[in-house]
Amino acid sequence: MDNHISQLHHNHPLDLVYLQQPNHKNENDHEDEDEDEEKDEDEFVEEDYHGPQCNMCNEQIYSFHLCYYKCKSCNYSSHKFCEELPTQQNHPSHPSHNLTLYPSSKLHNEFMCFVCTLKWKNVYFYFCGICNEAMDIICATMSEQKIKHPSHGHQLGRMPGPKVSSCLACSNKHEGVFFQCTACPGFLISLDCALLPTKLLIQNHTNGNFTHSHPLTLSYSFSYSDIKAKFCPCCRVCDLGFYSHLWVYKCEKCLYYAHVDCATSKREPFMSIFQLASLGKTYKNFKDDEHLNLLRLPFHDEGDNLVKHHISNQKEFISTQLNGETLNHFGHQHPLILFDKQTSYGKKVISLHDPMKRMQLLCDGCVKPIMSVPFYICRHYVDGICCFVLHEWCAKLPLEVQDYAGHHKHTLFLLPKVPYMFFGVYDCDICGLPSNGFAYGCTMCNFYIDINCAFIPKEITHDAHPDHLLSRVKCSKMPKMVCNACQYLMVRKLGFHCVSCNFNIHVECALLLPKVINHKCDKHPLSLRYHPAENHISEYFCEICEDEFNPWRWFYHCTTCAQSMHAACAPLILQHEQATYADDDTCVYKFLNVKFGGTLEIKEHSHQLAFVQGLESDGECNECQQMLQYEMIFKCFECKFALHYECVSSSDSRCSSSP
Known part of the structure; x- marks a missing residue:
């Protein structure tokens, strides 16, 4: 001075x-102050x-x-x-x-x-x-009040008098002092935006409603190419998109972005009635004692599911069977043996479902993994004649469902196999996924649903939107609404919706994606992520299919190894090099309700064909010459011959099947 x-x-x-x-x-400043830069950036x-x-x-x-x-x-x-x-x-x-x-x-x-x-x-x-x-x-002094702002290459001059105008930095209307470029009259920013700090901690400006552990840096543009490269992220405060010419706060360590007004909580309170509900801290809007059997999602792991939850809550579900006792189930032609405290039958060891060891054991009722005892198995399993297995709760399913939310016309009856469907495969009329497990159906209306979709509760909660009840709704009542999990429109029969916020989710995204999964590609459990992970600024690549993916759709992630997977790839128990993911309109593996296996004989081929999912190495269908990858196919393991499921089922008179 x-x-x-x-x-x-x-x-x-x-x-x-x-x-x-x-x-x-x-x-x-002295040179020795350079060491300050080495301090923890957080x-x-x-x-x-x-x-x-x-x-x-x-x-x-x-x-x-x-x-x-x-x-x-x-x-x-x-x-x-x-x-x-x-x-x-x-x-x-x-x-x-x-x-x-x-x-x-x-x-x-x-x-x-x-x-x-x-x-x-x-x-x-x-x-x-x-x-x-x-x-x-x-x-x-108006003519002397020139400023140099880092957002623009020219000097900015103060405009006379207070103004009410749109600000070029945030696009919102402000009242008060404005600065205009002396060379570019179109560049006009408010004093509020001119004073925005270059770095801030979002929780210091939002009373903890929106929190992020790292400082956010002010950027004076968000180029379209960058927006597109980041899979068109939304503001983590209001869930709305960005424009390339507007200022934005971004994290240098994570894929975290926020509008300048959102990050600083400068939106006028009265504007909230014109805006979608935010993604911030939610306050509990229900009492636990009024919802005693409330389903809290996601399920912890693949061993849990909606059928288990529903049947376990029924008073009549009391196991009276003992290990080794038999059950004659109307859905199977052979007696079933209960495995209670052991996993071997005679001299044969029965391996439970274990993704880490690539052991697969799927229930023929719900087509979900059997990961614990007790469960039922066909008495001919040891002879290799029949591989039918059933969860204990799937063996206790009610024979009919009345007044179903998606089909009020008639009673739905339990069907071990949907009639007239080739290889027992049908498309569920609720979630849209194909299945060859048990179904509840109305044969008069050709209405069939998988047994999980038969027990969709009226209300749930989900960790992706904590403390708020999500109500079951018909998707037809939510036009143009988007599922927060897969980011596709809510076009199926039923979904879940928060009446307080703009949060929607397909029934299959809510019910079929567990919180934690195990996979051979990672020695640690992988957790379901609803947003990009912290301290992960680089691109996301699936460890299964090796494709880059959109981290704004739900996915599985290991924080320890920084490895990620498509939610649709994660359940697969296949070799790592066998890419099996198809970018469908859901986060759920599209054959999650299909139990592959069984064989088929056709007249024009001398070998038996196995019912499997098509891989890239399977090439083209021998009938329609279309690619077999990502589809249900019948494949010969003795020679390079394979057909699409649709190609076989369209002329099923030429074939015979066996379990």
Whole structure:
């Protein structure tokens, strides 16, 4: 501060003080202060680069003013352009007479400025004694109030008077001071946006409603190519999209983005009625004692499912069977043996479902993994004649469902196999997924649903939207609504919806994606993620299919190994090199309800064909010459011959099947 000035506006010498700018060092900084940069980047302290209030105009001295005058002897400060005003001048706004500068003490009452017509008090002013008119010091210095803002390459000039206008930084309307480019009249930003900090912690501005552990950095654009490369992210506060020319706060360590107004909570409260509900902290809107059997999703692992939850809550579900006892089930032609405390039958060991060892054991009823005892198995399993297995709860299913939400016309009856469907495969009329497990159906209407979809509760909660009830709704009542899991429209029969917020989810995305899964590709359990993981700024590639994927759709992730998988790829128990994912309109593996296996004989081929999912290596269908990958197929393991399921089923008179 070696610049000194003595002015008539103040009795003491004044020093010119240069304001410290973000990301710049002072000239007096020592080299040894470089070690500060090595501190933990997460230790963030928001700094104030602004000066005090100007004693001449009573406005704040901001960082973009670059410097100001300060008195060491008393508490006096002033803008450089205010302090350097002449005591007399001929102003363009009043060319007829000279104006004289007076301190605020010369007027005891407020005055009206003849330029901006605003009333002022306690500010310096210019006065014309001939016309008896006054001009406030802000209007007098308007032409000198030029700022240099990092968002634009040219100087910005202050516009006269308070304005109500849209701001080019945030696109919202602001009232107050605006700055306009002296070379590009279209560039107009509000004082509010001009003062936005280059770094902030979002929780300091949102009362904890939206939290992120890392500082967010202000960016003056979000290019379209960058938006597209990041899979068109939405604001993590309001869930709306971004425009490339608007400012945005972004995390340098994570895929976390927020609008400037959202990050600083500057949206006017009354605007909330015109906006979609935000994604912030939710407050519990129900009482636990009023929802005793409330289904809390996602299920913890693949061993849990909706049928188990529903049947276990029934009072009549009390196991009276003992290990080794038999059950004659109407859905299978052979007696079933109960395995209770052991997993072997005679000399044969029965392996439970274990993705880590690529052991697959799927229930023929719900087509979900059998990961624990007790369960039922066909007595001919040991002879290799029949591989029928059944969860204990699937063996206790009710024979009919009345007043079903998606089909009120008739009673639905339990069907071990849907009649007239080739190889027992049907498409569920609720979730749309194919299945060859048990079904509930109405043969008069050709309406069939898998047994999981038969027990969809009226209300659930989900960790992706905690503390709010999600109600079962018909998707036809939610036009243009998007599922928060897969980001596709809610076009199926039933879904879940939060009546308080803009949160929707397909029934299959809610019910069929467990919280934790195990997979051979990672030695740690993988967790279901609803947003991109923290400390992961790079692209996301699926460890199964090796394709890049959109992290704004739900996926599975291991934080320890930083490995990720499509939610649709994660359940597969196949070799790593066998890519099996198809980018469908859901996060759920499309054959999750299909139990592959069994053989087929056709007249034009001498070998038996196995019912499997097509891989890239299977090539083309021998009938339609279309690719077999990602489809249900019948494949010969003795020669390179395979057919689509549809190609075989369209002329099923030529074949016979066996379990």
